[in-house]
Amino acid sequence: MPGPSVSQPEPALVAASFGRQFYVRSPTGAWADRVAVTRGKRTDVCVGDRVDVRALGPDQAVIEALQPRRTLLQRSDGWRTKLLAANVDQAGVVLSADPPFSEALLVRMLIALDTAGIDAALVANKCDLQAARTIEPRLAAYRALGYPVFEIAARVHPEATRDTLRGWLGRRTTLLIGQSGMGKSTLVNTLAPDADLRTREISVALSSGRHTTTFSRMFELPADTAPDARIIDTPGFQSFGLAHLSxxxxxxxxxxxxxxxxxxxxxxxxxxxxxxxxxxxxxxxxxxxxxxxxxxxxxxxxxx
Ligand SMILES: Nc1nc2c(ncn2[C@@H]2O[C@H](COP(=O)(O)OP(=O)(O)OP(=O)(O)O)[C@@H](O)[C@H]2O)c(=O)[nH]1
Ligand SMILES: [Mg+2]
Ligand SMILES: [Zn+2]
Structure with missing residues (x-):
């Protein structure tokens, strides 16, 4: 197999974004993930993007070009627009009763997803908790609107969680979004067990001992969990501005x-x-x- 060329640009998938730095992945698995930077001040690249990269050695690369996107999810942060993920097929808004989810944020996420042409589902986590009953009427309201609603307990019932989500995840790229503490990273670890160590590396331990995700990152799911499926973990947020929409x-x-x-x-x-x-x-x-x-x-x- 030929080694990475220093001159020939080659296609790659952006598998993680760390502020101004990225991990890029070979679409064929021909080479291991590389750390990549963009040229100049370009910042309009996000996880899920298809790009052309030029290798700068065995584990580094520079992003030379951005391919057109099939979908793009954004959110507004005051006057700034943040790119959350590109080219995802669907998104799971992860919710829980404890800490309680904000329905205002849920509505905003669904508005942004619908407008971006990304199929949305509600993933109600921590259904092992007594408090989970309190959110049932609201989940029913979203079912009535036609949103798929999955009820899981990612940490407590991992096997049942995989069974519940398998069909929805298969052959697609799924974005997980939602507030902090809902269980997005726990769900990723349940679906892709080798993600565990890696998500801890890129999360921040808070004084409470809790880990909070600070980077967006894509994982391949094992074929026996869901065939040809990828999942993206993202940092939680407290607000979801829609200034980028009319x-x-x-x-x-x-x-x-x-x-x-x-x-x-x-x-x-x-x-x-x-x-x-x-x-x-x-x-x-x-x-x-x-x-x-x-x-x-x-x-x-x-x-x-
Ligand atoms: N009871 C219960 N707790 C859970 C379950 N799944 C996750 N948790 C807990 O919820 C807390 C938050 O989980 P995380 O996976 O870190 O949440 P997150 O959505 O990734 O949070 P951010 O990275 O900050 O956005 C952790 O203490 C988990 O152990 C579950 O099925 N049941
Ligand atoms: Mg997390
Ligand atoms: Zn009116």
Whole structure:
């Protein structure tokens, strides 16, 4: 097998992003993961990207070109837009009852995923806890909207977790996102056991003894867990700005609004307190979910 060429650019997959540094992986497994940097001040590369790299020795490379993306998930952080992952097929929003998940964040993630054309599912973790019962009615609301909802206990029932998720994960690249402490990394370790040591290397131990993920990273799943499947672990977040989306995109991503669009009194209705708003009235009547409507109505014009 020929060694890495110093002059010929070759295709690679971005398997991890560490701020300005990346791990790139051979699409064929021809060479081991390399540490890569971008040229100049380029920062628009993220985990999941297809790139062309030039090797700078056996374990280093420089990213020369970025291939067009099939999907791209972003979130806004004030005026900055962050790239979360490229080319994923689907995403699991990981939730738990303890610590309690924020439904406002869930709605925002689903709006961003829908707009990006990424299939979303809810992965309710820690179903071994008594508190898990308290979130059942909210999970039912999302099932009714057509989102797949999986109930698992990644740490406590690893085998059942793999059985529950196998069919959903197979032949796809799945992004795991959600707040800190929901169990994303625990789930990755349950699905890809060799990830354990590696996720600890790239997580930060807090004073509580807890590990929190600070980098996004992709893992291949063993074929007996799910065939031809990859999963991406990401750092948790406390906010999910939608400034990169238009008001129309945000409205269209609320599935239950679809049959009501165009029925408001005013063409430029923002569906808050405008008179004759068909969407608000539907929420007041209980025809659509009032919790989701209130969360939507609180999203500012600037997506914050
Ligand atoms: N009871 C229970 N606890 C769990 C389960 N899965 C994970 N946990 C615990 O939840 C805590 C957080 O898990 P992590 O996997 O680090 O959460 P994370 O979503 O990766 O968090 P960040 O990296 O900070 O975003 C850990 O203490 C886990 O042991 C489960 O199935 N049941
Ligand atoms: Mg983590
Ligand atoms: Zn309206």
């Amino acid at each position: 008001a129309s995109q945000r409205t269209h991503a609320m599935r239950e609004f679809a049959p009501l669009l165009g029925r408001c009194r005013f063409n430029d209705c923002r569906h808050r307190d405008e008179p004759g708003c068909a969407i608000r009235e539907a929420a007041e009547r209980g025809d659509i979910d009032a919790v989701r409507y209130r969360i939507f109505a609180r999203i500012g014009d600037d997506g914050d």
